[in-house]
Amino acid sequence: MTAEPHTDTTVARTGTAPAVRLRDATLSYGPRTLWSGLDLDVSPGEFLAVLGPNGSGKTSLLRVLLGLQQLTSGTVEIAGEPARRGSERIGYIPQQRAVEATVMVRGSDLVGLGLDGHHWGLGLRNRRERRRRVEAALRAVEATEYARMPLGLLSGGEQQRLRVAQALVGDPSVLLCDEPLLSLDISHQRKVSRLISRQARETGAAVLFVTHEINPVLPVVDRVLYLVDGRFRIGTPDEVINSATLSELYRTDVEVARVGGRLVIAGAEDGEPHHVDEAEQA
């Protein structure tokens, strides 16, 4: 889609080299095109929320940036270089999968992989610095207490906080987060959102944050990429998450209301992806 609301001019305005750049990007699986003509620049320090119903291609976009999935056409660059597997510039919080109860790897070892998982042996060079950084990352997600326990014995939320620490510990230029708040309680949702946005502000990491629930991150989001059935819009939350734009994207009547600083969306075909749940209001 090429019309005016989708034109991405942030980088041109600020003059900063983009951390992520997609040009005329198309991704198809066989005859099915997930998205096409996607032009997107994400600046260092920017927080971009990636929204859309199930199957709209959000995770696939992250896989493209990770070099795990080839574009069908167009180009993708991370910090000026073509996307490639195993880039140490990228921190990645994958969509959560339960770890088998038999997995004996300790939480602190998982976090350490975020520092030297790309280069076997690097950790031996400076063990003290490595330990300091791992411990700081564990403290940041409040995981110190259980960091020595086997992963398989931890709750889903505890495991998730360790994945967040693993993604942050390497001080990445680009932080890719695939629904990182799932399975976290409200208090840890807030803490993790703030932690990720602080990382963006303080280290200049560009954040792409896939989520079905915009409200926990609304205060820290700079722009939104909203994908629906091959169509998309890019802009500030106000530019994109409004009744007119979402009705156009979903091709059905969608109502968006602001309630106490939160967005309530009704009528989207994916249910109500950003409605305020009871726990959130508590």
Ligand SMILES: Nc1ncnc2c1ncn2[C@@H]1O[C@H](COP(=O)(O)OP(=O)(O)OP(=O)(O)O)[C@@H](O)[C@H]1O
């Ligand atoms: N390697 C693949 N080959 C064929 N189809 C694929 C492949 N990977 C993903 N798909 C399909 O592409 C579509 C988009 O998948 P993707 O995981 O990117 O969606 P999503 O927006 O992240 O969805 P969700 O919100 O459910 O996580 C899905 O219908 C999926 O089945």
